[in-house]
Amino acid sequence: MIKTRGIKPKLVGFLANEDPASIKYAECTSKTCEETGVIFELRKCNREELEDQIIEANEDDSVHGIMVYYPVFGDLQDQYLQNVVSVTKDVEGLCQICNSDQNIPYLDEEQIKNYIIPCTPLAIIKVLEYIRVYNSVLLYGNRLHGCVITIINRSEIVGRPLAVLLANEGGKVYSVDINNIQEIHHGTELKLKKYEVRITNLKLEEILPISDVVITGVPTPSYKVPTALLREGVIAINFSAFKNFEDNIKEKASIYVPTIGKITITMLERNLLKLYDRQLSLKNEE
Ligand code: NAD
Incomplete structure (x- = not known):
């Protein structure tokens, strides 16, 4: 889909922990992105630097999607960080969860x-x-x-x-x-x-x-x-x-699904494409 459209959406992942599950998720994301034509940049940083780095990526027009590997602080500060990510680039849809008062509508x-x-x-x-x-x-x-x-x-x-x-x-x-x-x-x-x-x-x-x-x-x-x-x-x-x-x-x-990681990465790319298209149509309107 991405390759056939000839586009190059860019996803930035921020890794500010040593959690083995996050590291594995980042590796799998990198591999899938490479296969599907998405530019994936993993940025490792200290958790104290993370907020500034997210803001920088929010303002960078070459970045279409941002994700953060949680937990970072493992407390309420993580919810704050979810809202630092710009709603226009939040591939994980986490800032909207908090903003929408936790009421997510039907999936029509x-x-x-x-x-x-x-x-x-x-x-x-x-x-x-x-x-x-x-x-x-x-x-x-x-x-x-x-x-x-x-x-x-x-x-x-x-x-x-x-x-x-x-x-x-x-x-x-x-x-x-x-x-x-x-x-x-x-x-x-x-x-x-x-x-x-x-x-x-x-x-x-x-x-x-x-x-x-x-x-x-x-x-x-x-x-x-x-x-x-x-x-x-x-x-x-x-x-x-x-x-x-x-x-x-x-x-x-009757059905046992032992892991959901690969499908999650597909959904990540699906959300990235949606954000890419939205950013493109906003640019065209300017
Ligand atoms: P978390 O620590 O934020 O939440 C864990 C939840 O489990 C909490 O609600 C806690 O109360 C509950 N819990 C813990 N022990 C329990 C018990 N004995 N009985 C009942 N409830 C208990 O973790 P998270 O970020 O939600 O991640 C959970 C797991 O899912 C991790 O192993 C993570 O790696 C994995 N994960 C996988 C994917 C994916 O494959 N797409 C995505 C996110 C997280």
């Missing part, structure tokens, strides 16, 4: 054109669409009606935005983190425009057996979802760098 055709959806949640959604978890007979906003989804991760960059996106499509989502379990849904009567969140007293042992889809992203090698608790035919998706499902998962799961 018009919204797809307007929004940059965060890459990993978008990659997981593409998998769910491909394997027909989304019911295309139903209207946008209801395509996951009747589907129960458990997401074990509530990080700002993956678990929480993914939970909101799935709830806004009508799914009943259990969002699990280290502290509690939230139930997120958009109403029983298909009427609510915005999702609702409440803390549930249900335990993981109670929600796993009723979940049609279980998505995991716990960043520890020892964490395992007990296969015995899962329902027969469950769809199991792991995006953690570690295997969060037990070795016997295929005995229960």
Whole structure:
């Protein structure tokens, strides 16, 4: 697509940590970009220099997309950095998450054109669409009606935005983190425009057996979802760098997706192209 159009979009990735998963992600991004005709520049820096470097890239017309490998500080300062990236260059769609008050709209055709959806949640959604978890007979906003989804991760960059996106499509989502379990849904009567969140007293042992889809992203090698608790035919998706499902998962799961990294990079390039085209049309308007 990029090669056939004869364009050369440039993506800059900022690496300000020593996290092995980030380093691997950067290497894979570099390889895919080379294969597909995207110019990828990895800029390594100290985390204290990062803000200035992002601002410099924001102002550089030759840069079409910017991404930062998180965690950088591992606290609220990372959310601040997400908003330093210009909305016109934010390939990961992370600054819009904060700005949009965490309410990401339905993924109908018009919204797809307007929004940059965060890459990993978008990659997981593409998998769910491909394997027909989304019911295309139903209207946008209801395509996951009747589907129960458990997401074990509530990080700002993956678990929480993914939970909101799935709830806004009508799914009943259990969002699990280290502290509690939230139930997120958009109403029983298909009427609510915005999702609702409440803390549930249900335990993981109670929600796993009723979940049609279980998505995991716990960043520890020892964490395992007990296969015995899962329902027969469950769809199991792991995006953690570690295997969060037990070795016997295929005995229960109808579909098991062990990793999502390659699809994420494809979504990264998809978002980059969108930003490139937007910048081009803005230039043409000047
Ligand atoms: P994070 O540390 O920001 O978040 C981890 C989440 O897991 C938190 O919500 C935490 O509360 C929850 N958690 C931790 N232990 C738990 C437990 N015992 N029970 C329930 N919840 C628990 O991490 P992150 O940035 O979201 O990344 C998570 C993992 O996903 C990492 O391994 C990372 O490398 C990987 N990752 C992969 C991709 C990709 O492949 N596209 C993208 C981003 C992150």
